[in-house]
Amino acid sequence: MATFVLRGHRLIDGSGDAPREGDDATVVVDAERIESVGGRTPSLPQGDDVDLTGLTVLPGLIDAHVHLTLVDLADEEGKKTPAAVMAAKIFHVCKLTLDAGFTTVRDAGGADGGIAQVTASGLLPGPRIYPSGPLIVQTGGHGDLRLPWDHHSHGVHGVPGLFQISTLVDGPDAARKAAREHFRRGATQLKVCVSGGVVSLTDSLEDTQLSVDELRAVVEEAEARHTYVLAHAHNNAGIRNALAAGVRSIEHATFLDDETAQEIVAAGAYVVPTLAVAHLMINEWREWGLTEEIAARMSGIEEAMSNAVRIAYMAGIPLGSGSDLLGPEQNRRGLEIVLKARLIGAMNAIVSATRTNAELMGLADEVGTVTAGNRADVVAFDGNPLDDPWVLDDPDRCVFVMQGGKVVKDLRR
Numbered sequence: 355m356a357t358f359v360l361r362g363h364r365l366i367d368g369s370g371d372a373p374r375e376g377d378d379a380t381v382v383v384d385a386e387r388i389e390s391v392g393g394r395t396p397s398l399p400q401g402d403d404v405d406l407t408g409l410t411v412l413p414g415l416i417d418a419h420v421h422l423t424l425v426d427l428a429d430e431e432g433k434k435t436p437a438a439v440m441a442a443k444i445f446h447v448c449k450l451t452l453d454a455g456f457t458t459v460r461d462a463g464g465a466d467g468g469i470a471q472v473t474a475s476g477l478l479p480g481p482r483i484y485p486s487g488p489l490i491v492q493t494g495g496h497g498d499l500r501l502p503w504d505h506h507s508h509g510v511h512g513v514p515g516l517f518q519i520s521t522l523v524d525g526p527d528a529a530r531k532a533a534r535e536h537f538r539r540g541a542t543q544l545k546v547c548v549s550g551g552v553v554s555l556t557d558s559l560e561d562t563q564l565s566v567d568e569l570r571a572v573v574e575e576a577e578a579r580h581t582y583v584l585a586h587a588h589n590n591a592g593i594r595n596a597l598a599a600g601v602r603s604i605e606h607a608t609f610l611d612d613e614t615a616q617e618i619v620a621a622g623a624y625v626v627p628t629l630a631v632a633h634l635m636i637n638e639w640r641e642w643g644l645t646e647e648i649a650a651r652m653s654g655i656e657e658a659m660s661n662a663v664r665i666a667y668m669a670g671i672p673l674g675s676g677s678d679l680l681g682p683e684q685n686r687r688g689l690e691i692v693l694k695a696r697l698i699g700a701m702n703a704i705v706s707a708t709r710t711n712a713e714l715m716g717l718a719d720e721v722g723t724v725t726a727g728n729r730a731d732v733v734a735f736d737g738n739p740l741d742d743p744w745v746l747d748d749p750d751r752c753v754f755v756m757q758g759g760k761v762v763k764d765l766r767r
Contacts, residue, residue, distance in 0.1 A: 358383040358759075362407030363734060367391065368708035368723035370701060373410075373740070381411065383730040386759040390726050405766075406734050409753055412704065413724050414457025414731030415746075416711035417687050418626050419605055419676020422447050422483070423464035423517035427553075427643035427680060430499055430519050431511035441516055447684045448473055448480025453763055454687050455733035455752040458482040458721050460543070460711075462584065462605060462676065463489040463497070467540010468515035479762060482731075484715060486545040486584065487536030488512070489520040490529060490572055495563040496551035496586060498522060514539070526571040529564070533575035543581045543715075546572055546601070549592035552635070552651045553644065553680075559588045559608070559651070562595060569599035581716070584626070590614040597621045603714060605676065608655060610662035615669035624714045625666045628678035629693040630686060632656040642681035663697045673698070674714045675707035688746035695743040704739060704746075730759040 365379035373379075374392065382389040425443040429435045448469075451459060458481055461469075465485040473480035491497035497520035499511070512518030521536070523529045533544055548564055550557030557563070569583075576583045577600070584603035585596040593604055593614050604618065607625045618625060632655045635642070639649035666673055677690040695703035712722025720729050734754035737745035745751045755763035 357385070357402055358404050358756075359402060360404045360406055360411065360732065362405050363409045363411045364738065365391075365411045365724060366701075366704060366740070367725070368413040368705060369725075370705045370709070379411070381724060381732060383732070383756070383759050386730055388724060388726050388728050388730050391724055404754075406754060409734040409736060410738050411724070411732055411734045412455075412739075413708045413722055414733055414755070414757060415455045415688075415691075415707050416458045416460075416675070416715070416722060417451070417456050417677050417690070417707070418460045418603075418674045418711045418714060419462045419628055419678045420451070420459045420684075420687075421464055421678065421680055422451070422459070422461050422469065424519070424680045425682045432513055432517065433511060437513045437516060440513065443682055444469065444517070445472070445478045445480065447682070448478065450683070450685045450749070451481050451687060452479050452755060452757065453752065454685065454749040455735070455746070455755055456481050456687050457731040457733070457755065457757045458717070459484070460676075460715055461485045462678070463487075463545045464517050464519050466515050466517055469517070470540060482721075482757070484542040485540060486543055487539055487541035488518040489545050489547055489586070490523055490532050490536070490564075491520050491547045492563045492568070493522050493524050494556050495561075496547040496549065496554045496557055498556065502556050523568065526567045529568040530571040530575055533572045537575070537579055544572055544576050544583045545586065546583060546596070547586040548596045549586065549588045551586060551588070552655065553648055562589065562592045564595070566595050566598050569596060569601065573600040593618070597623060603674070606659065607662050607666065608659045610665050612665060612669070615665050615671060618666070618671050619669055624672045624674050624710075625662075626674035626676040626714070627659055627663050627666075627694065628676050628690070629656065629659055629663070630690040631678035631680065632659050633689065633693060634679070634686060638681070641683070660697060663694065667698045667702075672710050672714065673706045674711045675703070685749060686747060688748070691739075691746045692743045700740045700743050703743065730756055732756045
């Protein structure tokens with residue numbers, strides 16, 4: 355790989371510090387890593403300078419709650435769609451994600467380790483993927499895809515090496531076995547569902563799911579692999595069960611209250627709100643392949659989740675960033691940062707999608723900040739997201755994307 359010097363831009367380095375400009379913003383990239391940030395640099399051979407004058411440079415953005423494989427919600431189990439077609443749709447979403455400036459993602463249920471291998475090897479463009487494997491869910495809970503009157507289907511659907519939405523477990527032993535199986539198939543962390551969900555058939559958001567003993571079995575397996583568990587959780591009782599079991603990452607936290615927020619702080623856990631899906635689903639449910647009944651379950655969710663973000667922020671909980679987008683055209687990941695900026699300020703929202711997500715995922719020494727020694731994941735937007743966060747929601751204004759020292763998008767020419 356080549357050496358590059360990125361010049362002429364405004365730099366928001368992901369740390370939360372004030373932006374840098376001029377020579378102080380210069381970034382030197384050597385192969386896959388950032389060699390230095392700031393200071394004067396010697397002239398390099400022709401073609402090695404990258405003029406980003408007038409643009410704003412940030413670390414490669416991170417989305418900590420994606421569903422790259424939930425591209426056909428009318429066929430979540432993959433029974434009707436040829437595997438080749440499903441794969442094409444999934445990798446289309448991967449390319450959209452990278453084009454929007456998201457160089458790293460955590461798949462929050464569905465993606466098999468094989469998908470991560472494809473983008474990591476460079477066979478097809480896409481973000482660096484950290485898959486959670488199938489959702490670990492209880493019978494009749496969020497993620498049980500069977501219709502209420504289906505008494506015969508007990509098999510696991512999906513395509514090995516590509517996707518599987520969920521695994522049904524009942525009891526600690528079954529939960530433990532599922533955890534081990536998901537790690538065997540390439541999961542880098544695990545996902546459990548501790549409450550009902552919006553896209554559900556047989557539960558409500560107020561329900562709690564999986565016992566603490568079942569959850570603890572999953573957490574123990576993750577800890578044995580030096581990794582962690584994230585939990586789909588809308589209500590406070592579910593959040594408290596997850597914390598009691600040692601879960602690290604609370605997803606959604608829709609109805610979070612002050613008391614439970616303090617318990618999250620005491621546990622040293624993170625919250626990953628998903629404002630974008632709440633904002634979009636109410637208007638785009640038809641395009642995503644959802645039913646009117648499911649869309650109706652979104653009533654009041656965006657307002658509740660916004661309130662939860664305020665509570666979490668005031669309590670000092672580290673806030674990650676996840677879009678939770680679904681469907682075949684997942685091109686609004688930056689909307690999550692925009693909506694969070696309204697609640698906690700633009701800089702804090704950017705940090706949530708860079709440094710905080712990296713810390714949550716155990717990757718702070720690799721990605722999340724433009725820092726010497728980190729991977730050379732660098733993106734440049736046309737505009738200043740501190741003044742106008744909406745630029746982050748427009749893939750066309752993401753002018754330049756470097757991933758691991760390789761230029762994968764360049765609209766300057």
